[in-house]
Amino acid sequence: MTTAVEITSPRPHSGLTGLGPGLFGIRKRNRARLAVAIGLALFSLGPLLYMVSLSFQPNGGLLGATVLIPTHPTVQNYVQAWTENSFSRYFVNSLIVSIATVGITVVIASLAAFAFARYQFPFKEVIFYIFLASLAVPNLLLLIPQFLLMDRLHLLDSLMGLILLYVASNLPFTIFLLRGFFEAIPREYEESFRLDGAGTLRVLTSLIAPLSLPALAVVSMFIFSAAWDEFPVALTMISSSQHYTLPVGLADFIGVHTVAWGPFFAASVIATVPVVVVFLVSLKWFRSGVSLGAIR
Amino acid sequence: MYALFTVYPIYRQFDISFYNWHIFPGANNPFMGWSNYTAIFHDPVVRTAAFNSFLFIVVTVPIQMAIGLFAAAMLTDRLPGSMFWRAAVYIPVVTSWVVVSWVFSYLFASQGGVMNAVVGFFAGHTVSVNWTAQTWTANMVIWLLSIWKGVGWSFIIFLAALDGIPRQLLESARIDGATEFRVWRHVVLPSIRGAVTFVTVLLVIGAAQVFTQIFEITKGGPYNSTQSMMTYMYQQAFSNFAFGYAAALASLLAVVLFGLSAAEIRILRRQDL
Numbered sequence: 106m107t108t109a110v111e112i113t114s115p116r117p118h119s120g121l122t123g124l125g126p127g128l129f130g131i132r133k134r135n136r137a138r139l140a141v142a143i144g145l146a147l148f149s150l151g152p153l154l155y156m157v158s159l160s161f162q163p164n165g166g167l168l169g170a171t172v173l174i175p176t177h178p179t180v181q182n183y184v185q186a187w188t189e190n191s192f193s194r195y196f197v198n199s200l201i202v203s204i205a206t207v208g209i210t211v212v213i214a215s216l217a218a219f220a221f222a223r224y225q226f227p228f229k230e231v232i233f234y235i236f237l238a239s240l241a242v243p244n245l246l247l248l249i250p251q252f253l254l255m256d257r258l259h260l261l262d263s264l265m266g267l268i269l270l271y272v273a274s275n276l277p278f279t280i281f282l283l284r285g286f287f288e289a290i291p292r293e294y295e296e297s298f299r300l301d302g303a304g305t306l307r308v309l310t311s312l313i314a315p316l317s318l319p320a321l322a323v324v325s326m327f328i329f330s331a332a333w334d335e336f337p338v339a340l341t342m343i344s345s346s347q348h349y350t351l352p353v354g355l356a357d358f359i360g361v362h363t364v365a366w367g368p369f370f371a372a373s374v375i376a377t378v379p380v381v382v383v384f385l386v387s388l389k390w391f392r393s394g395v396s397l398g399a400i401r
Numbered sequence: 402m403y404a405l406f407t408v409y410p411i412y413r414q415f416d417i418s419f420y421n422w423h424i425f426p427g428a429n430n431p432f433m434g435w436s437n438y439t440a441i442f443h444d445p446v447v448r449t450a451a452f453n454s455f456l457f458i459v460v461t462v463p464i465q466m467a468i469g470l471f472a473a474a475m476l477t478d479r480l481p482g483s484m485f486w487r488a489a490v491y492i493p494v495v496t497s498w499v500v501v502s503w504v505f506s507y508l509f510a511s512q513g514g515v516m517n518a519v520v521g522f523f524a525g526h527t528v529s530v531n532w533t534a535q536t537w538t539a540n541m542v543i544w545l546l547s548i549w550k551g552v553g554w555s556f557i558i559f560l561a562a563l564d565g566i567p568r569q570l571l572e573s574a575r576i577d578g579a580t581e582f583r584v585w586r587h588v589v590l591p592s593i594r595g596a597v598t599f600v601t602v603l604l605v606i607g608a609a610q611v612f613t614q615i616f617e618i619t620k621g622g623p624y625n626s627t628q629s630m631m632t633y634m635y636q637q638a639f640s641n642f643a644f645g646y647a648a649a650l651a652s653l654l655a656v657v658l659f660g661l662s663a664a665e666i667r668i669l670r671r672q673d674l
């Protein structure tokens with residue numbers, strides 16, 4: 106990674122510009138890059154900031170609200186969003202589904218990835234490539250047969266059924282990323298651990314898991330945000346409003362109150378905060394954890 | 402588990418597609434042979450949906466990749482506030498499709514939408530374009546939203562790839578007198594080919610499944626003119642209960658996509674590229 110370059114670079118510190126030659130040679134064009142960075146941030150965050158701003162404006166004055174800073178800020182929309190439409194229930198449902206999906210996927214994928222990384226078994230590579238190939242099978246195209254399967258299993262309209270489907274759809278990519286990360290852990294660590302009498306389970310929980318914490322944090326973030334945002338599957342499988350997850354609940358909300366933009370945007374902000382927090386927390390591990398090197 | 406929820410449904414999909422399938426237990430599900438498939442080729446909405454999906458892929462994938470790569474190139478080296486800029490570019494990716502679909506609908510609202518105010522400002526008089534109610538402007542809103550939300554994803558993958566290029570490699574090329582263009586063409590791009598292939602394949606697969614933003618913004622209307630393959634499949638299955646027909650649509654799309662992915666990998670892996 107770049108740190109190696111920075112360490113071996115003979116160039117001295119030069120204030121804000123960092124060390125050594127960059128992607129654009131010695132003239133790193135910091136000022137131009139900073140301007141571009143600001144532009145990109147405005148492009149990315151603009152619509153979201155606008156949403157936040159709208160959520161604090163009184164509902165009546167909403168249409169035609171082209172000012173970014175609310176003139177008469179109010180939290181009325183938040184109160185209304187949280188108390189009406191069993192929105193709090195959707196929120197809890199989404200939390201349950203997302204956290205359970207992350208937990209189950211990470212445990213199963215870790216075990217599978219560890220097996221792929223460390224053990225020899227018949228058809229190992231064939232099985233791994235079948236997993237990989239399923240990355241190319243669009244998940245949504247399986248909606249109909251999955252619907253019929255869940256019907257047969259009596260898991261339609263249940264959060265449990267939704268969790269199972271989310272786990273299944275997140276497994277291949279998670280196993281793929283974790284295998285690469287586990288293989289990069291030197292075997293010697295494991296051997297000395299085993300000499301002390303540790304079994305495979307101890308190796309996994311006391312050695313591999315702590316060492317892979319960054320990777321586990323990053324895949325957890327990916328899975329959490331995927332489960333939190335998922336719409337089509339939840340829309341199809343869940344029929345009673347007490348089991349709605351946030352995306353389905355929000356879509357329903359706008360259908361019922363087409364003019365209640367204020368409360369809708371307040372609800373949207375509430376629905377967006379957890380996933381952004383999870384992302385920001387995971388940032389800490391991004392640098393070392395994204396072994397997207399496996400992809401290169 | 403994987404076998405139960407993914408492999409078995411793949412088989413079932415093809416199986417159902419040959420029947421006039423009913424959801425009710427014990428219903429008579431006559432075997433149809435290939436007739437679901439022949440019907441697809443005579444359905445004008447399928448033609449529109451296929452065209453829209455194709456256009457969606459062709460428009461959004463290259464633009465997302467270009468902006469993502471550009472952003473990654475700008476932010477890979479140290480910059481004041483690096484972490485903030487990187488996080489900002491990625492944040493739209495973690496937001497919810499339902500939420501941002503409505504934020505964009507609101508931005509493009511016919512009465513009092515921000516976009517009309519902007520256009521009106523430049524035109525010098527008030528305008529009230531009904532963006533999401535006309536085929537092409539609605540498509541444009543959907544594309545813009547999808548690009549906006551998608552950029553961050555290709556960005557982090559390109560960022561990881563660019564971070565991995567030893568800077569000395571670039572430096573020595575420059576010392577040998579290579580122009581910036583040649584450095585990119587012969588050093589940078591070949592070094593990130595794996596990432597480019599990966600991003601292309603997954604973005605195309607994702608784009609072919611475009612669903613939520615269309616479902617929320619236009620519902621496929623007016624008159625099915627913004628329908629995509631996925632929204633049409635969904636409508637056939639869960640509004641019209643034509644499960645066999647929808648399964649045939651899905652099977653056909655799956656086969657096309659699989660072929661497309663294989664072709665993309667082949668082309669992008671070629672050594673002389």
